[in-house]
Amino acid sequence: MSPLSSGSVQPGRGGPPRPPQIGAQRDALAAARPARTAQVGEQWELVADLLDELVSRYDDLLEDGPSAQTATAAGAALQDVMDAFDVLGAVSRHNSEVLDDVATELTIAQARMTTIWSDYEAERAAGELAQRAGSIERRYTARAAREVWYPLDGHIADAARRLRQAPARPGQPATGASCSSVVPLPRR
Numbered sequence: 001m002s003p004l005s006s007g008s009v010q011p012g013r014g015g016p017p018r019p020p021q022i023g024a025q026r027d028a029l030a031a032a033r034p035a036r037t038a039q040v041g042e043q044w045e046l047v048a049d050l051l052d053e054l055v056s057r058y059d060d061l062l063e064d065g066p067s068a069q070t071a072t073a074a075g076a077a078l079q080d081v082m083d084a085f086d087v088l089g090a091v092s093r094h095n096s097e098v099l100d101d102v103a104t105e106l107t108i109a110q111a112r113m114t115t116i117w118s119d120y121e122a123e124r125a126a127g128e129l130a131q132r133a134g135s136i137e138r139r140y141t142a143r144a145a146r147e148v149w150y151p152l153d154g155h156i157a158d159a160a161r162r163l164r165q166a167p168a169r170p171g172q173p174a175t176g177a178s179c180s181s182v183v184p185l186p187r188r
Helices: 022-031 034-063 068-126 130-162
Strands: none
Touching: 022 068, 022 130, 034 068, 068 130
16 A cells, blocks of 8 residues: 555544645655656566567577477477566556556646645635634645545555566466555655
8 A cells, every 4th residue: 555545444433544734745745756656667668678579589589499309398498488578578567557657646636736735825825813724724634635635545555456566486476566665655
């Protein structure tokens, strides 16, 4: 799960965890690096492309192989390697797509938070009374949570479920992974 939220419910409340105040939400989103997330996704895509090229080259070698007996033994071992490369390529391409989705959602969330923060600052500047300022902060904290924090949390949790790790050995299914190192948003 993401460091933004574990997707767990608040004890005794049955709802999602309480988000931080609007300023902390804004700071957390400002610290997120969608470009870095996209860059990691591009690296996964490069791995997939390199593996595709390797498989293609090995296919060519198998077709032009040496003697029948040597080719059969080497071909079987090589086929295992190629199968593993195919799996790694598919996992890499899949993770690239997931990380690209996360980067897009982070960019959208940052833009939404910037708009909400501007609205908050304008209304706060207009309302001088401390009691009114507390009401404004609560209202905008709730708005930011509803429009940015919780939706982004859902996207990150979904991405964490969708990310895959390559199997340790050929023939094993790919397993889930975490995107917590990619999306550095603090928990409260």
